Amino acid sequence: MEQRTLLALLVFSSLIVLAEAQKPAIEIYSLHVDCKVTARFAHTVITSRIVNRANESREATFEVELPKTAFITNFSMSIDGKVYPGVIKEKAAAQKEYDTAVSRGQSAGLVKIRDRKLELFHVSVSIAAASKVTFELTYEELLKRQLGKFELLIKVRPKQLVKHYQIDVHIFEPQGIRFLETDSTFMTNELTEALTKVQNETKAHILFKPTIDQQKVNPELDETLLNGDFVVRYDVKREATVGDIQIVNGYFVHYFAPSEMPVFPKNVIFVIDRSGSMAGRKIEQTRDALLKILQDLRPEDHFSFITFSNRVEEWKSSLLPATEENVASAAAFVQTLFARGGTDINGALLTAVGALDKAENLPERSVSMIILLTDGQPTSGETNVEEIQENIQKAINGKYALFCLGFGFDVSYKFLEKMALSNGGIARRIYENADAALQLQGFYQEVATPILMKIEMQYPENAIEGLTKNNFALFFEGSEIVVSGKIRNELDLLPVEIKAQSHTSDLTLKEEANVKEKEQIFQDQRYIFGNFIERLWAYLTIQQLLEKAISAPEEDQKALEAQALELSLQYSFVTPLTSMVVTKPADQQQGELANKPTEADNEKPSNRLVGTTSRMRAGSAPVSRLMGGVRVQALVEEHPQFLLELAKPSETICLNIDGKLQPSVHLLSDPEQGLTVMGKLGDGTNQFVEFRINYVNPPVQIHVSADGIVVSHNNENTRLPWTESATSTIQGLRVSVEKERSFTASLPDTVTVKISLVKFPDVFLGLYFLDTNHFSDKVSGALGQFYSKAQFRDNSNTNQRADERLLTVSGSEHKVSRMYKKDYRLESARGPVSCWSIDLTP
Numbered sequence: 022m023e024q025r026t027l028l029a030l031l032v033f034s035s036l037i038v039l040a041e042a043q044k045p046a047i048e049i050y051s052l053h054v055d056c057k058v059t060a061r062f063a064h065t066v067i068t069s070r071i072v073n074r075a076n077e078s079r080e081a082t083f084e085v086e087l088p089k090t091a092f093i094t095n096f097s098m099s100i101d102g103k104v105y106p107g108v109i110k111e112k113a114a115a116q117k118e119y120d121t122a123v124s125r126g127q128s129a130g131l132v133k134i135r136d137r138k139l140e141l142f143h144v145s146v147s148i149a150a151a152s153k154v155t156f157e158l159t160y161e162e163l164l165k166r167q168l169g170k171f172e173l174l175i176k177v178r179p180k181q182l183v184k185h186y187q188i189d190v191h192i193f194e195p196q197g198i199r200f201l202e203t204d205s206t207f208m209t210n211e212l213t214e215a216l217t218k219v220q221n222e223t224k225a226h227i228l229f230k231p232t233i234d235q236q237k238v239n240p241e242l243d244e245t246l247l248n249g250d251f252v253v254r255y256d257v258k259r260e261a262t263v264g265d266i267q268i269v270n271g272y273f274v275h276y277f278a279p280s281e282m283p284v285f286p287k288n289v290i291f292v293i294d295r296s297g298s299m300a301g302r303k304i305e306q307t308r309d310a311l312l313k314i315l316q317d318l319r320p321e322d323h324f325s326f327i328t329f330s331n332r333v334e335e336w337k338s339s340l341l342p343a344t345e346e347n348v349a350s351a352a353a354f355v356q357t358l359f360a361r362g363g364t365d366i367n368g369a370l371l372t373a374v375g376a377l378d379k380a381e382n383l384p385e386r387s388v389s390m391i392i393l394l395t396d397g398q399p400t401s402g403e404t405n406v407e408e409i410q411e412n413i414q415k416a417i418n419g420k421y422a423l424f425c426l427g428f429g430f431d432v433s434y435k436f437l438e439k440m441a442l443s444n445g446g447i448a449r450r451i452y453e454n455a456d457a458a459l460q461l462q463g464f465y466q467e468v469a470t471p472i473l474m475k476i477e478m479q480y481p482e483n484a485i486e487g488l489t490k491n492n493f494a495l496f497f498e499g500s501e502i503v504v505s506g507k508i509r510n511e512l513d514l515l516p517v518e519i520k521a522q523s524h525t526s527d528l529t530l531k532e533e534a535n536v537k538e539k540e541q542i543f544q545d546q547r548y549i550f551g552n553f554i555e556r557l558w559a560y561l562t563i564q565q566l567l568e569k570a571i572s573a574p575e576e577d578q579k580a581l582e583a584q585a586l587e588l589s590l591q592y593s594f595v596t597p598l599t600s601m602v603v604t605k606p607a608d609q610q611q612g613e614l615a616n617k618p619t620e621a622d623n624e625k626p627s628n629r630l631v632g633t634t635s636r637m638r639a640g641s642a643p644v645s646r647l648m649g650g651v652r653v654q655a656l657v658e659e660h661p662q663f664l665l666e667l668a669k670p671s672e673t674i675c676l677n678i679d680g681k682l683q684p685s686v687h688l689l690s691d692p693e694q695g696l697t698v699m700g701k702l703g704d705g706t707n708q709f710v711e712f713r714i715n716y717v718n719p720p721v722q723i724h725v726s727a728d729g730i731v732v733s734h735n736n737e738n739t740r741l742p743w744t745e746s747a748t749s750t751i752q753g754l755r756v757s758v759e760k761e762r763s764f765t766a767s768l769p770d771t772v773t774v775k776i777s778l779v780k781f782p783d784v785f786l787g788l789y790f791l792d793t794n795h796f797s798d799k800v801s802g803a804l805g806q807f808y809s810k811a812q813f814r815d816n817s818n819t820n821q822r823a824d825e826r827l828l829t830v831s832g833s834e835h836k837v838s839r840m841y842k843k844d845y846r847l848e849s850a851r852g853p854v855s856c857w858s859i860d861l862t863p
Contacts, residue, residue, distance in 0.1 A: 046075035051185040054175055059193045059543075060267045061164045061276065061503070062557045063173075065091075069156045073148045083156040084143040086176050091162035092560060092594040093132075093615060096601060098146055099155040107601040107615065109593050111586060115600035115614055132595075132615050139176075140618060144603055161594075163560050166278060168466060169499035173253040177207065182236050182245050188229040190253055195542050196265050197258035201225050206249035211235045227253055244748075263517055263532040264502075268539035269554040271508050273515060275478065278501040282472040283524040286321040286387040288340055288380065290373045294395035294428070296330040299360035301783060303396055303428055303453070310461035311355045317462075317469060318343035323383055325376060326354065329369035330362030331401035340380045363401035366393070367409040370423075374416040386524055388471045388495065389421045390446070394461070395437075396428035406436040414443045422446045422495065424468060426461065429453045435571075435621040443572040445494045450620055455761060455780065470498035473528075476521040478504045484512055489561050496521070505558040512536050559592040567597060660779065660787065660843045662709055664854065665807050668794050672813070675842045675856035677707070678803055688712075688788070689805035693797035694771050698804070700788065708785030714766060714774055719752035725764055725776050727784050732756055743778055763847055771795050777845045787845030803861060806831045826857060835859050 051070035056063060065087075073079045087093070096107035132142050148154050164171060175188060192198065201220055208216075215231035229251065238244040259265075264277035291314075293307060318324060322343040326336035336354055341347045373391045383389075403409055417423060423444035425437035428451045438448040451460045473496035480488065488506040496502060508515065519530040566585040570578045582598060589596040601615040661675035678686055689698040695717030703710035714723040722733040730741040734751050741747050741758050748757040757765050767773040772795045777787035788804075790796075796808045807830060814827040814834075828835045837857040844854040 046073060047079050047081050048072050048074055049179060049181060049183050052179055052183045052187070053185075054188045056173065056175075056189065057191045057193075058164070058173070059553055060195060060265075060274065062553050062560075063091075063162045063164055064553070065160055065162075067156075067158045070153065071148070071156070072153045073150055076150050078147050078149050080145050080147045081154060082143060082145040083158075084141060085158050086139045086141050087158075087160050088162055089138060089140050089620075090165065091160040092563075092596055092617070093142065093158065093160045093601060094593050094595070095157070095159040096142075096144075096603065096615065097157050098144075098603075098605070099157075100146070100148060100606065101152050103606075105604045105606070107603050109590065109595060109599050109601045111590065112598050112600045112616065115602055132618055142615065144613065144615075146605055161556060161560060163503065163557055163564075166501035167499065168463070171255055171257075175251040177205075177247045177249060177251050179245060179247055182233050182243055183247075184233060186231055186236065186247070188227075188251060190225075190227040192225040192227075192253075192255065193223060194255075194257045195223055195267065196260075197222050198225055199256040199258045201227075201253070201255040203227060204250075204252040204254070207246055209246060212246065225255070248746075263519055263530045266515065266517065266532075266534040266539060267542070267554060268508070268515070268534070268536055269543050270540075270552050272505065272552070272554040272558050273508060273534075273539075274503065274505040274554050274557055275517065276501055276503055277476075277478065277519065279472065279496075280498065282498075284319065284498065285471045285474065285524045286319070286323070286384040287469070287471065288323045288377065288383050288387055288389040290325050290327060290340070290376055290391050292327045292329065292369050292373050292391060292393045293358065294330075294364060294366075294369075294393075294397070295328045295358055295360045295362075296364040296397060296400075297361045298364075298397045298431060299428070301360075302780060303457070304358060304360045306458040307394060307428075307461070308355050308358055309458040310465075312352055313458070313462050314465045315348050315352055315355070317465065318348060320344065321384060323380070323387075324351070326351065327369055327373050327376070328358065329365050330360075331365055332362065333365055333368045333372050335372065335376065340376065340383070364395065364397045364399050365402035366395060366399045367403035367412055368401075369393075370409075370413050371416055374413070374421070377421055386522070388474060390424060390468065391421055392424045392426065392465070392468075393437075394426045394428060394451075395432060397431050398433055398436075406433065410436070410440050410443065413440055417444045419445070424448075424464075426451050426464060428457070433621075438621065439572050442568060467500070468497055471495050472498050473521045473523055476502065476519065478502065479518040479520070480504075480506065481516060484508060484510050484515075487558065487562065489558065490565050503561060505554070505561050507555075507558065508536070556592060559588050560594065563588050563594060563596055660708070660785070660845050661856070661858070662707070663804060664787070664789050664842075664844065664846060664856065665804060666789070666793065667807060667811060673854060673856040674807055674811075674837075675840065675854075675858045676804070676807070677858075677860045679860065679862045687802050689800065689802040691772070691797055691800040691805060693799055694795065696772065696774075698774065698788070698802070703785065706783060706785065708783065709788065710785055712776060712786060712788055716754060716766075716768070719754055721751055721754055723756065723766060725786060727778065727786065730756075730758060730764055759847075767791075775847075777847055779845050789846050828857065828859065835861075 049069060049071050051068070053068045054065070055068070056065045067085050069083055071081045073081070098105045132140055142158060144156070146154060173190060179186065198220065201218070203216065203218065212231055212235055215229060215235050217228045219226045231247070234240070236245050236247055238246055259278065259280065262279075264275060266273060266275045291311065293311075295304065299307070320343055323340040324343055325340045328334050328336070336351070370391065370393060377389050377391070399406065399409060403412065413423065421444070423441055424446040425441040425448040427434050427437045427448065434448065434450055441448040449464050451457055474494065476493040476496055478491040480491070485506045486509045489504055491504050493502055513536060514533040515536055516533045517531065519528070521528045563585045566581045570581040570585070573581055585596065586598040589599045595601045595615055595617050597617045597619050599617070603613045603615060605613070661677055663676040663678075665674040665676060667674060686700045686702070688700045689696070697715040699713040700709045701711035702708070711724070711726045714725070719734065724731045724733075729743055732739045732741065732749065732751070739749065741756070743758065743761055746758055746760040748755065753768055755767050762778060764776045765773060772793060773791040775789055775791060779785050779787050793808055796805070798809050800806075800809045810831045812829045814829065825839070826837050828837045837859045840856060840858040842854055842856055842858070
């Protein structure tokens with residue numbers, strides 16, 4: 022069967038520029054995304070121009086979603102012609118310099134991980150009446166080829182009509198562009214007219230420039246259609262056997278991506294966590310993914326399963342060939358997987374290594390790998406992560422590749438990443454979304470087709486310096502090897518030799534690149550940005566130094582990080598070792614830092630600890646916090662039924678209501694707001710699955726359940742499903758559904774009611790309120806009373822612990838404790854919320 026390779030360019034550029042809520046006078050009058058992609062290196066500049074049309078100061082917020090793999094290189098604000106630049110410094114020095122500002126409660130983190138592919142950059146600034154501000158952010162990325170395609174994704178969400186909106190994508194691929202296409206989730210016939218595409222053999226320009234009228238949902242409403250993904254996909258031509266070599270100003274980059282080669286048979290053991298914390302949706306999604314993966318096994322592959330909780334169990338005593346009969350037997354086994362017990366990662370992995378060690382009758386030329394999926398920390402058997410890492414590395418001893426998949430945020434990603442990188446594999450976090458099964462399948466597809474092993478990319482030692490990694494254990498169909506370096510001497514020809522093993526033979530490929538001819542290719546300045554191959558080399562070198570440091574001994578780690586820091590500062594990259602100091606006008610908050618978050622940062626603090634031996638119940642995870650100057654561990658409990666953000670006093674309440682005697686609960690009434698909310702607990706669950714919201718003016722009744730939303734007005738019912746986004750306005754009452762995520766009801770100058778659709782670990786609805794300063798003193802009900810009649814007693818003269826307080830509500834006194842709970846609110850930062858926990862019986 023013909024195998025076609027799509028080059029994959031993964032540039033995720035997403036832009037959201039927002040004005041403060043209820044301040045429409047902040048107008049984005051120009052927004053420009055300019056992306057140049059030259060021989061795999063992407064340079065993106067996002068410029069937003071905003072004017073304050075109000076007669077008083079307003080705050081504007083600039084937000085950009087960018088790829089996790091990108092490095093920010095520059096940011097500036099220009100206010101009424103005066104420029105406030107970002108300054109990149111060593112992270113430790115910048116943090117120390119601004120610790121005082123942080124201690125005063127000012128924001129010190131402008132970049133946060135958004136999801137599994139993107140991170141969010143945001144900054145706010147106050148601008149005077151009639152003033153203008155221009156935001157400009159630049160970032161660069163070496164695009165990684167995955168599953169054979171380049172894909173440029175720009176998330177379009179300006180949240181308002183923009184007079185001058187423009188996306189420019191310039192692509193220059195000297196190898197030649199084989200095909201090019203665009204796609205969008207929001208495109209209409211009118212918007213299609215705003216899209217133009219010009220292409221020749223090696224270059225392409227895509228322009229998306231909609232007018233104000235083309236952006237509108239309909240002519241009568243000033244609502245924008247621009248809300249979704251704008252995607253460019255393309256492939257390049259490949260002819261040369263040794264790949265493609267590009268040279269600019271003494272630096273070279275070599276891309277090698279062979280295709281249509283025989284695939285190595287795989288010997289793969291799936292090591293699956295079935296501890297108690299995997300119960301519910303996680304184990305269901307794991308089963309779904311494994312069933313699909315089993316269908317993708319090739320007949321020449323061998324496979325087996327090891328499952329573990331506090332006990333380790335082998336599906337079969339040996340690896341089996343992937344015959345139709347064996348695959349069917351494995352599918353039946355996968356259907357029986359259920360979750361309970363502890364987590365013995367050490368025992369499970371050692372069992373897997375032992376199974377490969379003793380395996381017989383495997384193909385002579387084949388690739389052996391272990392794929393671990395876990396969602397928690399080791400709690401059974403050996404629990405010290407350093408001991409586990411040492412045990413596994415000693416057992417594998419370079420013979421097999423270990424891939425580690427961490428499901429959710431209760432895992433220690435740093436632990437899994439170090440273990441994978443030390444054993445020839447990679448780590449990946451699986452995000453707890455509806456598409457988790459697809460994430461698992463997607464990862465398997467990346468490693469399912471090894472076509473080369475023991476690859477050596479050789480260049481003349483006396484002529485090249487600063488060479489990046491040039492030896493690779495495995496090459497998978499659809500990926501790409503990239504090597505870069507500096508040509509030390511004046512060379513006319515750059516000789517290249519590639520040695521590798523394929524399934525059928527040993528390969529040696531040779532070629533000489535003509536340096537002057539290669540440099541001539543990039544004379545067209547419109548399609549390049551400075552010494553881009555030199556910057557590409559620096560980018561790649563920094564990434565590889567940081568990756569190498571993860572699994573290096575401590576003394577080597579410091580040297581590697583020092584090299585990466587020097588390059589980061591030299592080339593102005595915001596990396597995990599540097600920070601960009603964002604300066605603002607003197608009369609505004611100072612000391613904001615843009616840091617580069619890592620995947621290990623994106624989890625509960627306790628998951629970064631080493632050597633923990635604590636045990637915890639399923640669904641809970643420890644979190645580190647300071648009490649009395651001493652760092653202690655506390656459990657992150659499950660989702661509370663309700664999260665209440667109080668204005669006076671400024672505290673967060675986590676509230677659970679015992680509904681055994683009264684499943685339908687009067688939650689809130691405010692006669693001055695004309696608002697009543699009732700709630701209903703689910704059968705066999707301690708969470709609310711149904712809410713009824715009643716408005717007096719306009720007379721609207723809203724029924725929200727996990728099945729959907731029904732809005733009733735004047736004896737007419739409108740059904741809004743969770744499966745699609747929708748917005749409707751009834752006499753000023755705006756109701757909206759964000760697909761599979763949330764429901765919102767809001768009136769001007771009133772409290773906003775918001776409900777999150779939570780799917781993990783069980784399906785329930787999370788109710789909360791925004792703009793709670795609009796509640797009147799007459800608000801009542803199980804929740805309402807907290808907004809009008811809640812008072813904390815001063816415990817400064819008592820012997821109470823710092824994490825305990827007395828709370829008086831409607832004349833009743835309750836002892837409350839400070840706890841960490843899972844946060845279901847969409848506006849909140851990822852991670853646990855610290856709150857005062859209280860249980861009520863209505």
